[in-house]
Amino acid sequence: MTDTDDEKGKEIIIDNVTKKFEDTTAVEGLNLAVEKGELFGLLGPNGAGKTTTINILCGLLKPTSGSVRVGGYDVAKEAIKVKELIGVCPQDTAVFSYLTGRENVELFGDLHAVPKDALKKNLEDLLNKLGLQEDANQRVGKYSGGMKRRLNMAMSLLHDPEIAFLDEPTVAMDVQSRHAVWDFIRELKSRNKTVILTTHFMEEAEDLCDEIGIMDHGRLIALGSPSELRDKYGAKNLEDVFLQLTGRRIREG
Amino acid sequence: MNHHRIFALAKKELKKTIREPAALFMIILFPVLLTLVFGTSFGAIGGTQLATYQIGVVNLDSTGTGQNWSQSFIAALTGTQILKIQTYADNGTAQYDLVQGKIQAVMLIPSNFRDSCDSFWRYPEEPSSWINTTIQLYLDSGSVFATQAIPPMVQQVLATSAFAKKQASFSMPIQISNPSLISVGKFTTFDFMAPGIFAYASIFITMIVAQSFVTDRENGSLRRINTTPTTPAEFMMSQAMSNMIIGLIQVALVFTTAYVIGYRPKGDAASLALAFGIITIFSLCNVGFGLITATLAKSAGAATGIAFLFILPQMFLGTFVVSALSQSAQAVGRFVPSYYVTDAVTSLFLRAAPPSSPTVLFDVAVVSFYSIGVLLVGIELFKRRSSF
Numbered sequence: 081m082t083d084t085d086d087e088k089g090k091e092i093i094i095d096n097v098t099k100k101f102e103d104t105t106a107v108e109g110l111n112l113a114v115e116k117g118e119l120f121g122l123l124g125p126n127g128a129g130k131t132t133t134i135n136i137l138c139g140l141l142k143p144t145s146g147s148v149r150v151g152g153y154d155v156a157k158e159a160i161k162v163k164e165l166i167g168v169c170p171q172d173t174a175v176f177s178y179l180t181g182r183e184n185v186e187l188f189g190d191l192h193a194v195p196k197d198a199l200k201k202n203l204e205d206l207l208n209k210l211g212l213q214e215d216a217n218q219r220v221g222k223y224s225g226g227m228k229r230r231l232n233m234a235m236s237l238l239h240d241p242e243i244a245f246l247d248e249p250t251v252a253m254d255v256q257s258r259h260a261v262w263d264f265i266r267e268l269k270s271r272n273k274t275v276i277l278t279t280h281f282m283e284e285a286e287d288l289c290d291e292i293g294i295m296d297h298g299r300l301i302a303l304g305s306p307s308e309l310r311d312k313y314g315a316k317n318l319e320d321v322f323l324q325l326t327g328r329r330i331r332e333g
Numbered sequence: 334m335n336h337h338r339i340f341a342l343a344k345k346e347l348k349k350t351i352r353e354p355a356a357l358f359m360i361i362l363f364p365v366l367l368t369l370v371f372g373t374s375f376g377a378i379g380g381t382q383l384a385t386y387q388i389g390v391v392n393l394d395s396t397g398t399g400q401n402w403s404q405s406f407i408a409a410l411t412g413t414q415i416l417k418i419q420t421y422a423d424n425g426t427a428q429y430d431l432v433q434g435k436i437q438a439v440m441l442i443p444s445n446f447r448d449s450c451d452s453f454w455r456y457p458e459e460p461s462s463w464i465n466t467t468i469q470l471y472l473d474s475g476s477v478f479a480t481q482a483i484p485p486m487v488q489q490v491l492a493t494s495a496f497a498k499k500q501a502s503f504s505m506p507i508q509i510s511n512p513s514l515i516s517v518g519k520f521t522t523f524d525f526m527a528p529g530i531f532a533y534a535s536i537f538i539t540m541i542v543a544q545s546f547v548t549d550r551e552n553g554s555l556r557r558i559n560t561t562p563t564t565p566a567e568f569m570m571s572q573a574m575s576n577m578i579i580g581l582i583q584v585a586l587v588f589t590t591a592y593v594i595g596y597r598p599k600g601d602a603a604s605l606a607l608a609f610g611i612i613t614i615f616s617l618c619n620v621g622f623g624l625i626t627a628t629l630a631k632s633a634g635a636a637t638g639i640a641f642l643f644i645l646p647q648m649f650l651g652t653f654v655v656s657a658l659s660q661s662a663q664a665v666g667r668f669v670p671s672y673y674v675t676d677a678v679t680s681l682f683l684r685a686a687p688p689s690s691p692t693v694l695f696d697v698a699v700v701s702f703y704s705i706g707v708l709l710v711g712i713e714l715f716k717r718r719s720s721f
Contacts, residue, residue: 138560168560174553178352190341191561
């Protein structure tokens with residue numbers, strides 16, 4: 081692991097990454113750097129390339145060209161080292177319905193080799209913060225959609241990762257659950273964790289993120305803090321920024 | 334390789350089997366029910382498989398020249414029309430067939446049989462000049478016919494053929510030994526089916542593994558596990574471990590059920606352990622078939638259908654129905670691994686073959702080779718399909 085001067089302090093570096101699936105280009109020429117402790121939002125409509133980017137960052141997909149470094153490690157060459165640093169909350173609620181909520185979270189603690197004592201402490205803490213304590217011993221098959229999504233997040237963060245990839249964590253969530261998750265994300269930031277958050281909720285990005293990258297059709301079309309972006313495009317919010325850049329609203333895709 | 338991860342994932346798989354009704358039924362309850370149904374149907378009213386009564390004869394007589402008394406004796410035994418004589422070159426093979434129930438008795442004609450007969454005819458009135466010898470007789474203790482009828486019948490035929498006496502009770506230089514009783518059970522139809530049922534239970538692991546992998550792939554669970562430091566080797570090891578445990582539980586339950594309803598296999602504790610072992614190894618083969626199925630299937634429903642492409646040939650060509658198949662179908666069965674599992678367990682439980690017998694060792698080797706090969710192919714194909 082060797083850092084150049086440019087790379088120092090950068091927790092995530094995406095260098096000219098392109099990802100193609102046969103005839104489709106999901107991500108094209110993406111360059112991005114995220115500093116440690118930064119809460120970075122990837123904003124864009126469905127199909128913009130946000131999830132593909134996350135999948136490349138966590139080693140699930142190999143870029144067609146370009147390179148990615150996470151936590152100082154080359155994802156292509158040192159995937160296991162990267163996976164020890166990260167926590168990934170996928171867009172789909174990938175939970176095991178035949179396990180209880182507690183067992184689901186414990187399983188991922190074990191997969192991250194969290195020591196038993198720390199696992200127990202973190203587990204209770206996390207279940208409390210995400211409002212799952214009461215139903216923790218119920219099988220997940222009986223959970224509501226919102227509970228499953230909160231559990232989804234708990235499973236990804238039990239091991240207290242230095243870098244968290246949260247892919248649309250609040251999509252299809254009720255208002256109460258969404259606020260609980262937002263509070264939780266703010267707490268991650270307060271503990272100097274690096275967070276990459278993908279979302280197509282403008283208010284979520286605007287409220288939580290230090291820095292925002294707007295993606296459309298696989299390309300990064302704007303980059304800056306929410307206020308910088310608003311100022312640059314003379315917009316009153318990020319929705320307007322997107323409208324000015326693409327000529328359509330973000331939820332229109 | 335992190336054992337903690339392997340155990341955690343294996344524990345998850347075991348919980349799935351226990352908690353998901355479909356998996357629980359297919360893997361655990363169905364084999365037990367099948368054993369109960371077949372055991373009670375074919376064990377209690379199946380009757381015996383032995384239709385003929387045969388004596389194995391090992392002729393060690395190689396002395397002297399002139400009249401071949403032993404051949405005359407054997408011909409006379411055959412001439413009774415009651416006893417069917419099967420000659421053997423050595424005692425070991427004859428004993429092997431006796432314990433398998435193929436014959437009811439083994440008779441060893443001693444090497445000095447001819448000398449003994451000759452001495453009688455040279456000095457018919459001088460017993461002190463006779464060369465005395467003994468015919469060894471081994472009988473199936475479980476056969477009333479064998480224990481009651483064969484010794485006096487052999488004695489009678491000996492008296493008439495070798496010594497031209499009508500009465501078997503007269504003094505002769507050749508004695509019939511006190512028969513050594515060999516415990517040979519009468520086999521019910523279920524005795525022949527049970528080894529195949531043990532193998533049959535494990536075959537359905539293919540379907541459960543395939544469904545599980547496809548479901549986990551569809552709902553993103555596999556990808557999610559792949560975002561943790563879990564290596565592919567650890568993941569696959571956990572699958573192998575959990576399914577070997579499931580295979581072991583299956584065979585234990587099926588065996589216990591069979592035992593409760595009266596099944597009594599031959600063989601000792603080592604035979605039992607080896608039988609359990611080979612079925613456990615066989616479960617790895619079914620994990621491999623499950624992975625190949627999961628590679629081919631696009632949905633859990635499709636996985637169920639495709640799994641039967643592996644289940645049916647193994648079931649019909651290699652398990653409890655194999656004995657009812659034609660010779661050619663049985664020959665084809667040699668290409669499916671379950672055939673060798675059934676053959677090994679049959680050798681151990683039905684023929685009382687020792688674990689070190691060549692047949693059993695060959696079967697174990699084939700099953701092990703087959704299982705590891707199929708598992709490796711399955712892992713490789715599934716990795717390519719699922720990027721794990």
